Amino acid sequence: MSLISLGTVALDNIKTPAGTKKALLGGSASHFAMSARFFTKVYLVSIIGEDFPKQHVQLLKRKGINLTSVVKREGKTFQWDGKYDAEDMNCAITLDTELGVLLSYSPQVASSQRNIPNVFLANFDPDTQMEFLGLLGKPKFIGLDSMNLWIDLKKKSLVKLLKKVDLFVANDGEARALTGESNLIKAARVLESMGPKFVVVKKGEHGMLFTTKKFMFSFPAYPVENVIDPTGAGDTFAGGLMGYLSKSGKINETTFRKAAIYATTLASFNVEGFGMAKTASLTLTQVNARMKKFVGFIKP
């Protein structure tokens, strides 16, 4: 079953111990789609500016990602400048953000896309995420991602949104900030009580935790020795998760475990290159090969 996702499409300027890169294709929706495309047809909903490079559009299209609901407006594409220090590659440091066309964005969805059964709200202003949901029919399954910025600035909107979604994907810092619980199991339980039936806590290099009332599981991360650029790893994870769930069409423990294994595998490729250097050139055969190695790594 197909999958529609609202999120940002960005130009990223990134500095890591491995080097500096300018105007990389980035943004929550781009990374999400580049990962979910392995499993299902992905429809992207976002906005770009006049400066957005043609080759980025061509790349996304070539990978089978539908851009009908990506509007182009006068002004500059959303730009993120960030860096990572060698001591803590888990932690992105924002140097500058230029919102550009995001400032006046109101989501637009092609009418043919309004009844797509699986929906993912990649990181974005929660009011925009809510507005987007209002444009859709009655989705079968809705996933949500957010970030600390929105927990700080728009907690009320985010809390409202949580009641409308089936799955919430948060990193450990966000889960703690949103619930006030330092213990991640407790934090996940509180998040469940706020609305979503399924909660995933992403822990960067330490892997992930999945909770729901009836079962829980946890996997470490795939062991990556040379982390080049972690930007988009969380979105790539979410893309693998939602992509596999959409493909399988089933929401149960077996599919969630398999989806989380694919999600972890894809995120491990993402951190091995700048921007989408690795994930854009991957084949499903390569993904499956590493997925098998990962299963060997984590099996009891």
Next chain:
Amino acid sequence: MSLISLGTVALDNIKTPAGTKKALLGGSASHFAMSARFFTKVYLVSIIGEDFPKQHVQLLKRKGINLTSVVKREGKTFQWDGKYDAEDMNCAITLDTELGVLLSYSPQVASSQRNIPNVFLANFDPDTQMEFLGLLGKPKFIGLDSMNLWIDLKKKSLVKLLKKVDLFVANDGEARALTGESNLIKAARVLESMGPKFVVVKKGEHGMLFTTKKFMFSFPAYPVENVIDPTGAGDTFAGGLMGYLSKSGKINETTFRKAAIYATTLASFNVEGFGMAKTASLTLTQVNARMKKFVGFIKP
């Protein structure tokens, strides 16, 4: 096969968000032995002072732990005062340390215990650990634990010791400090190159990583919602690991994985009570029941 361990026996004064406790039975060797006892006969090598409470001795003996090589000397038992803050239960804050009888300790091992095949050097001064090894015959398998204090104060001695052991158990901070590598996989590889064929990196609430040239694996921690006191969790982990390996008598991937699962399970009980409140009253049946739940939690 039996197991001999040098380490500290201490009186712990501990403050955590769950409360304050005085003169708890603690120390690296005590926690280690209380965990390893589920699998094999454990011989403890340590020193206590005149103030050491009889009921602590009785408890250790009742649990089948051999204390023939624990000497009692004039003076005070080693005492550790520490606390944990709610925001980071992974991180012990030392408030005070009173070395007491440890100051002039030279290990003494009953002659009948010098050829015990499995040896664990629980956290202690690396010079004392080396001295202890000199008293033994030719052990089949030697495991080592240490702490940041010794990496700071006696790195040379620790590096020398690493060449003599088969297994090194370090927490993430220690692995990083000793190697200068922030990536834990790389850090583990560097540790291997320093001597031990097998390296375990303990990551507290995030579980563990095992590496050796031919295979690697990683497990998350067992999900504990109410962490009462993490003191001794690492020693308890090491006790489960070495205890199971000693029992099985085999050093291969299957036994290491099983040993790590038991180690993780036992550590999860340890953090659920002050000192040894939980681990001392446990039965192997309870351990096995949780071990099965843990396998369900981590299975791919």
